[in-house]
Amino acid sequence: MELNGIKEKMDALVQELNQHTYNYYVLAMPTIADYEFDKKLEELALLEQQYPEFADPNSPTQKVGGDITKNFITVKHKWPMLSLGNTYNEQDLRDFDERVRKAIGDNFEYVCELKFDGLSMSLTYQNGKLFRAVTRGDGSQGDDVTANIKTIQTIPHQLRGKDIPQEFEIRGEVFMHRAAFERLNREREEIGEIPYANPRNFASGTVKMQDSKEVKKRPLDCFLYAFYSDQNLFHSHWQSLNAVKEWGFKVCEHTKLVNNINEALEFIAYWETARFKLSYDIDGIVIKVNSYAQQHELGFTAKSPRWAISYKYKAAEVETVLEKVTYQVGRTGAVTPVANLKPVVLAGTTVKRATLHNADEIKRLDLHEHDTVYVEKGGEIIPKIIKVNLEKRVSDQAINYITNCPECNTLLIRREGEAAYYCPNEDGCPPQIIGKVQHFIGRKAMDIQGLGDETIETFYRKNLINNIGDLYDLHLKYEELVKLERFGQKSIDNMLKGIEASKTMPFEKLLFGLGIRYVGETVAKKLAYAFINIDNLAKASFDELIAVDEIGQRIAESIQDYFSKAEHLALIDKLRKEGLQLETQVQVISYDSDALKEKSFVISGVFEKHSREELKSLIESNGGKILSGISAKLSYLVAGDNMGPSKLEKATKLNIPIISEDELIALIDNA
Structure with missing residues (x-):
């Protein structure tokens, strides 16, 4: 290959890998398998070694992790969060072991740890209390996500024990955990959102959410595995792990101390199959020299420690035949392609179907x-096709x-900026109804x-219902109901009582139940509280909608689209006539005092002692008034953690007092 061709190839690899890195770390939506990424990274590193004159300073070989998001305060790591060297074969591990022996001799131990497929996190404790939580970021600095991390039940806020x-x-x-991921992804699909690919992406997306109350609804977990201090408290990594367990930290019970590389390889071999029995995903094993003194002697390269290495498992993969592609229509009209496969055993289960995500993936x-395809089940809950075996192609x-x-x-239609195709016939398409x-x-x-x-599906097929209002x-159709198979008089009576009782359910529940796209349970509550009744919501302007906390352009447009349709307005009238709750029951406020009379407030951010x-x-x-936005008329901005920078900037510009x-x-007490 000519030198120009080599430089073009290196530049193309840098561009491609940087994009994949951004997709993985910042967007939390990877578009390439780990193994494929690592192989491309190895290829680039080799070319850079051979042709250093063409090396790009922005090459991913020079980076540890991802970029910094702009939504959180950036914090510099006291100790850099370096990445580990990766390998997929035994010989690389033996070569690593040989390098360690040459440097420190034969008298040492390894600690073997599961390599969790999650989001790296650094926690700082002061005087036994959680002070700060920071993401890896680019390895030298990361995002302060303390408010969100405090919602994780297994991370202690206050430590116990002695010698802390x-x-x-x-x-x-x-x-x-996979079970939580599956449940939450189902809820995501219910409001028309594209599901996350795997638990790792969901965890990453959750940690970077702005509202810690929403984070708390998504059950995250955390294993701790590395202790850092200016004091020399422990002689070894194993000793530190046992100590921090006593202080209240969760350390993985499968971590093991071994005497040599052969025992480490046995550990790796065991978990290659046993990992599928875990409730969470791992993608490999980490091996660390145990002694801190020996770690110090071995030192670091620019990117990673010389005393540790990670062995990564290839995702479970099999070859089978694509029999046909079918399409599923969801409640929101999203049409999802599914690959129907010749049954094959993969990671201990028989696989008959695999997700194809969308039209772009098929392309x-x-x-x-009838292609022969490779199917993978790594971090994916649902198996996916990763590539086609072109040598076995039988059809043009x-x-x-x-x-x-x-x-x-x-x-079908495809909305701008979205991957999925939709059926717009929401009131006439059977699976949507x-x-x-x-x-x-x-x-x-x-x-x-x-x-x-199943009952709803039966009623629809029997033409007993065609929309929500028909319930x-x-x-009035009692005689038809009792003629149906498997429907006794008692079950019908219970059903009709349940339908009648639903008329007392609060407005926010009904609003969520209407199934307006992007209006989930939390958004429905905010809308019900902000607009009080369905008529106010139906006629709300775009600006009025987005003024509500957490209502963005996409949600506002979806709400306006819903109420613009005559059939939806007719449904609302039907529900009104039936006596359902279309208005929030506003509590009459009995003032504790008039301490805040004639004063107005905007609340922004996350608070430690009180919810918003x-x-x-x-x-x-106490007589005060809540405003939705910053203006010159505002008396005070009540500011918490992770407050929106635009609000802070505007309040500062207008000289509005900012209070905690x-x-x-104190303002209330002093008055």
Whole structure:
């Protein structure tokens, strides 16, 4: 290859790998398998070694992790969070062991740890209390996510035990258990959001959310595995792990102390299959020299420690035949392609189907009919096709994404900036109608007792219901109901009682139950509180909608689109006539005092002692007024952690007093 060609190849690899790094660390939406990424990184590193004159200073070989998001305060790490060298084969491990022996002799031990597939986190404790939590970021500095990390139940706020240093740092991995991931992803799909690919992405996305109350609803976990201090408290890594357990930290019970590389290889071999029995994902094993003195003697390279290495498992992968591609239509109209496969055993389970995500994925794979494909089940809960075996291709017929809905034949649409195609016939497409009614009766919505998903589907197929409103006419069809198979008089009576009882459910539950795209349970509560009744919400302007906390452009447009349709307004009228709650029951505030009379407040950020709703109630019960935005008329901005920078800037510019929650309390007490 000519020198120009080599430089072009190196530049292309840098550009591609930097994009993949950004997708992984910042967007938390990876577009390439770890193994493939590592191989490309190795190729680039080799070329840079051979042709240093063409090396790019922005090369990913010079970076440890990802970039810094702009949503959080940036904090410099006291001790850099370096990455570990990766390997996929035994010989590299033996070479590592040989290098260690040459440097420190034969008298040493290794600690073997599971390599968790999560988000690296550094926790600082002062006087036994959690002081700060910071993400890895680019290795030298990361994002302060303390408020969010405090919501994780397994991370102690206050340590117990003795001999706890005044200040130290402990590092670990934040992750999500697979069962929690599956449940939360189902809820995400319910409001029309694209599901996360795997638990690691969900954990990363959760840690970087702005509202810690929302973070608390997503059960995260954390294993700690590295202790840092200016004091020499421990002689070895193993000793430190046992000590921090006594202080209240969660350390993985599968960590093992071994005497040599052969025992480490046995540990690796065991977990290659045993990992699938864990409730969380691991993607490899980390091996560390145990003695701190020997670690110090071995030292570091520019990127990683010489006393540790990680062995990464290849994702479980098998070859099988694609039999056909089918399409599923969800409640929100999103059409998802599914690969139906010749059954094959993968990671201990029989796989018959694999996700294809969207039209772009089918195009990327260049799928043809009856292709032989490689299927992977690594961090993915649902198996996915990773590539086609072109040598075994038997058909010239490429698979083209459908243009019409497979259920109602309506022409599909694709909204700008979204990956999925949608069926716009939301009030005439059977799976969308059934899904909307099933959502309406659900526990988090109207919680109608005596009704289930199968019953709703049966009623639709029998033409007994065609929308949410028809549920409230079922009592008029009693004679038809008793003729249905498996429906006894008692079960029908219980069902009708449940439907009648749902008329007392609060407005926020009904609003969530309507199934407006992007309006989840939390958003429904905020809208119900902000607009009081459905009529105010229906006529709200775009600006009025986005003035509500956490309501952005996408949600506002979806709400306006919903209420612009005559059939939806007719449904609201039907529910009104049936006596359902279309208005928030506003509590009459009895003022505790008039300490804040004629004063106005904006609340922004996350608070340690009170929720935002509690602060709002406190202000109003003492005669104060809550405003939605910063203006010259504002009396005070009550500021918490992770407050929006635009609000802070505007308040400063207008010379508006900025106070803490403690100062707000003092304002009331002093008055």
